[in-house]
Amino acid sequence: MTLKPPKASSATDFVVITYAVITTFLIIGAIFFLIFAPVVPANWILAAAILGSVLLIFGVLRLVKYVMDLCHEYYGTGRIERTRNEMMVGLSGVWICSTIPRIAAYFMGTNYHLIIYAVTVSLLTSFIFHFLFTYGFNQWCKLNYANSVMSEYALIPFHIVLLGFSVRISVSPENTENQNAALFLGQVAMTILPLISSWDLSVVFQNGLIWQGHKGKINKSVDQMTYMLIPCFTAILAILSMVFIGFSVSTVSNYCPTVGWTTVAVTVVACLLVGVVLGLFKILLVFIHEKLKKRTYDLVLMETIIGFSGIAIFAFLPRIVVFVVGCDVPIYLSSVIISIFTVLTFYRLFISPNQHLWRLDFSKNCNLILIIVGIHIIILVAAIRFAITYENPRDIEVIIWTQSVFSFLCLACVIDLAVVLKGGLVMVDEGNGDVEMGPMKKVKKEKKEKATGPECKICILPFNPSTVIPRMLKECGHTVCGGCADKLIGKQQLNQIVCPFCQVATVVGGVTKTLPKNFELLELI
Known part of the structure; x- marks a missing residue:
């Protein structure tokens, strides 16, 4: 396939280029200022610090x-998976680095040299992330925006809430009117790049990166509600961690006391302990499943229930803790960081590994979803109403913003959990669409009639030498049945099959019978 020349192909491309052009003009103006203005040592030190840091x-x-390129070559990573990994790194870097100036304005007050340094270095780092890892992906892939428009719209109110919180903690009555106006405009200007980059990151995260030859189809169903908020709370964890460390090394703060290193150590140890305990629990769960020889669906259902339940519990935890600690920032930040880390760990261990095998059917649970939304609105209003009874204004602000931000995640994970418990978990067959799973009582009867053996991970049917023949994808080694291979090549409308598990393409020349049989699996039957 002839490679296309690199060009702007995503919303982040255009926004980054716009910011880069504006920043270039400002840097040129700063250079002329250094040359022709009276010599001030602090200005030259600032310029040298910016240049050296960049x-x-x-x-x-x-x-x-x-190093990433070496790893991709060593492990034989396919082009689309390689591009996805690079874009995840690039877009995450753009998002986090473009958020740093919004935090820097809070810590640095009116020290203009430090503000200029933080803003300039952060923006230039965002540009480096973008042009090293993201720009030029159009040579192989494209973003399928049409497949995820519904979920990405939730990012808009999320960023609006974060903008309000950032403006509130940055603007101070002690500042002049011009300083507050500059801080407000700066926060608004620096909201655009994080919003757009998080939008594209969410598209990539939801498998919206497809080959150039593919036709982007609109999928009107939403796989899950929690899925679209995970990148948001990943960035929040990174941002809060920076704030946490900033408070631990800062001696003066506009909003709260400093954080002791003991609190930092306890937070780190707690996060490590959460990761170890949940990791061991995951290993135990898989071990029990293999010993009992249950269906893949049973393990997926159990892990999904555990994952969404854990996310729901720890998403509610900060909303409860904030009523107790209020504006006690060391304890508050520690609890929020531990909660978000636990949420992400639950998602990574119990939801993410199997999410390509299933989706949630929301169409049959509309009334349930409306009831859950109504309950959460009542809880949010009641929490805000109760917060107003506090005497300390800062306690009120912290409680309101915590309730607002975490209400998004609480609502999403509770909806997903309720749909799963109502039987809305549907296994996905890449060729036929959805595979309806029978009740557990029928499953037990089927186990007596059918021998347990290797099964196709797409249609969940056991392999056999006559009808469900295991065919190996030569480029990556994954195995699918012949029927699913035929439907994959028909669905993708190419002379190649893109593996649904690792996204590596295998050329088949239009006939899937040329794919080699997996004789090792046939011997196990």
Whole structure:
């Protein structure tokens, strides 16, 4: 396939280029100012610090890119998976680095040299992330925006809430009117890039990256509600961690006391403990499933219930803790960081590994969803009403913003959990669409009639030598049945099959019978 020349192909491309052009003009103006203005040592020190920092960051990121390329070559990663990994790194870097100036304005007050340094280095680092890892993906892939428009719209109110919170903690009555106006405009200007980059990151995260030859089809169903908020809370965890460390090394704060290193150590140990305990629990769960020889659906259902239940519990936890600790920032930040880390760990261990095998059917549970939305609105209003009874204004602000931000995740995960418990978990067959799963009582009867053996991970049917023949995809080694292979090539409308598990393409020449049989699996039957 002839490679297309690199060009702007996503919303982030256009926004980053716009910001880069504006920043370039500002840097040129700053250079002329340094040359023709009276010599001020602080200005030259600032320029040298910016130049040195950017060169150092560029070298480190270039090394990271080189190591990623080596790993991709060593493990034989397919082009679309390689592009997805690079875009995840690039867009995450753009999002986090473009958010740093919004935090810097809070810590640095009216120290203009530090503000200029933080804003300039952060923006230039965002550009480096983008042009090293993201720009030029159009040579192989494209973003299928049409397949995820519904879920990405939830990012807009989420970023509006974060904008309000950022403006509130940045603007101070002690500042002049011009300073507050500048802070407000700066927060608004720096909201656009995080919003757009998080939008594209969510599209990539939801498998919206497809080959150039594919036709983007609109999928009117939503796989899950929690899925679209995970990138948001991942970024929040990174941002809060930076704030947490900032408070631990800062001696003066506009909003709260400093954080002791003991609190930092306890937070880190708690996060590590959460990861170890949940990881061991996951291993135990898989071990029990293999010993009992249950269906893949049973394990997927159990892990999904555990995952969404854990997310729901720890998404509610900060909303409860904030009523107790109020504006006690060391304890508050520690509890929020631990809660978000636990949420992400539950998602990574119990939801993410199997999410390509299933989707949630929301169409049959509309009334249930409306009831849950109504209950959460009542809880949110009641929580805000109760917060107003507090005497300390800062306690009121922290409680209201915590309730508002975490209400998104609470609502999403509770809806997903309720749909799963109501039988809305549907296994996905890439060729036929959805595979309806029977009740557990019927499953037990089927187990007596059918021998347990290897099964196709797409249609969940056991392999056999005559009808469900295991065919191996030569480029990646994954195995699918012949029927699913035929439907995959018909669905993708190409002379190749893109593996649904690792996205590596295998050329078949239009006939899937040329794919080799997996004789090792046939011997196990």
